[in-house]
Amino acid sequence: MSKADEVLTEITSLLKSNKIKITPQRLLIAEALIKLGHPTISEIYRYAAERSPLIGLATVYRTIHLFKKFGLIGELTKMRGRTRFEVRNSLHMNVECIFCGNITDIHSPLLKRALSSLKREGVKVIDCEVLIKSVCDNCHKKIKIARSLKSVI
Amino acid sequence: MSKADEVLTEITSLLKSNKIKITPQRLLIAEALIKLGHPTISEIYRYAAERSPLIGLATVYRTIHLFKKFGLIGELTKMRGRTRFEVRNSLHMNVECIFCGNITDIHSPLLKRALSSLKREGVKVIDCEVLIKSVCDNCHKKIKIARSLKSVI
DNA sequence: CTGTTTGCAAAAAATTTGCATGTTC
DNA sequence: GAACATGCAAATTTTTTGCAAACAG
Numbered sequence: 525m526s527k528a529d530e531v532l533t534e535i536t537s538l539l540k541s542n543k544i545k546i547t548p549q550r551l552l553i554a555e556a557l558i559k560l561g562h563p564t565i566s567e568i569y570r571y572a573a574e575r576s577p578l579i580g581l582a583t584v585y586r587t588i589h590l591f592k593k594f595g596l597i598g599e600l601t602k603m604r605g606r607t608r609f610e611v612r613n614s615l616h617m618n619v620e621c622i623f624c625g626n627i628t629d630i631h632s633p634l635l636k637r638a639l640s641s642l643k644r645e646g647v648k649v650i651d652c653e654v655l656i657k658s659v660c661d662n663c664h665k666k667i668k669i670a671r672s673l674k675s676v677i
Numbered sequence: 678m679s680k681a682d683e684v685l686t687e688i689t690s691l692l693k694s695n696k697i698k699i700t701p702q703r704l705l706i707a708e709a710l711i712k713l714g715h716p717t718i719s720e721i722y723r724y725a726a727e728r729s730p731l732i733g734l735a736t737v738y739r740t741i742h743l744f745k746k747f748g749l750i751g752e753l754t755k756m757r758g759r760t761r762f763e764v765r766n767s768l769h770m771n772v773e774c775i776f777c778g779n780i781t782d783i784h785s786p787l788l789k790r791a792l793s794s795l796k797r798e799g800v801k802v803i804d805c806e807v808l809i810k811s812v813c814d815n816c817h818k819k820i821k822i823a824r825s826l827k828s829v830i
Numbered sequence: 831c832t833g834t835t836t837g838c839a840a841a842a843a844a845t846t847t848g849c850a851t852g853t854t855c
Numbered sequence: 856g857a858a859c860a861t862g863c864a865a866a867t868t869t870t871t872t873g874c875a876a877a878c879a880g
Contacts, residue, residue, distance in 0.1 A: 579862080581844095585845060586846090630800070634788075634794055642809070647811055651810040652809045652810070653808045654805065656806075698833095698878085698879055698880070718869085733836065736836060736837070738869095
């Protein structure tokens, strides 16, 4: 059983345990989220429509809201203002290339510790989204960076 | 000179050093960002329009894009899908109450260390946005939390 | 002066909603 | 069978753009 299938099974049982009805559309959208990684609404829609042409855009919106409401997915903001979503699994950082827009995940023990420390101070941490703006290796090679990339860090 | 005025002066000189023209509208929008903390576009617009009724919504959008392009502000995503902006100052975490939507800033040495560690591994970190979902003290007191707030952390 | 920026209005894009029909449990 | 989910189309909201007039440097 592949990792993606595992997550899909997990989502299915999460839906069941929350008494949310299982429909082909919901499974397809969950699948899109898993397979595509950090898709926008329209990327999810495209993925779903290729496999099940009758699906409506409104269903994608409604399903995404539903999943968010039940904490199944998180929301990221990308440079050009489009919202991207991802399945909430373990705590990680999203690293986005500011040139090509690619997003990859990085796990960091220090981030875990930072949150544990917050919890000890009394902050009721429920979830955490981290978006790091960066330049991926590919783009770094290709692009002569003209303007200075002033880092605030 | 208040902290807000300091930041405003800093923004002004940042604009100048980037050869961006200083206009009353841009200063007003910068002021709104500083005073309001983590405003949405329409909150900025309302703030500005109260002080200078002729200002156009398009100007707010254009100015926000401009500020973003020059790295002056960062973008956060809030629960209900509306985008909020903040002046990029020092590295910090945004803690958002999932009930009232309030956002506060928290500084964390461990987060700094997590990023330094990434840099040592070769990731070209330019910026970092952290959004922690939480429940603020006020809401925690007021609300009997019915559904379980499963934390992924 | 020259090139930029602005406000307005109109256009485009993104998101939400109403409702009849079809589906899940 | 009851309650809920879906697709469609229309409504709403958000964001972008074209352009003449105003403004900053």
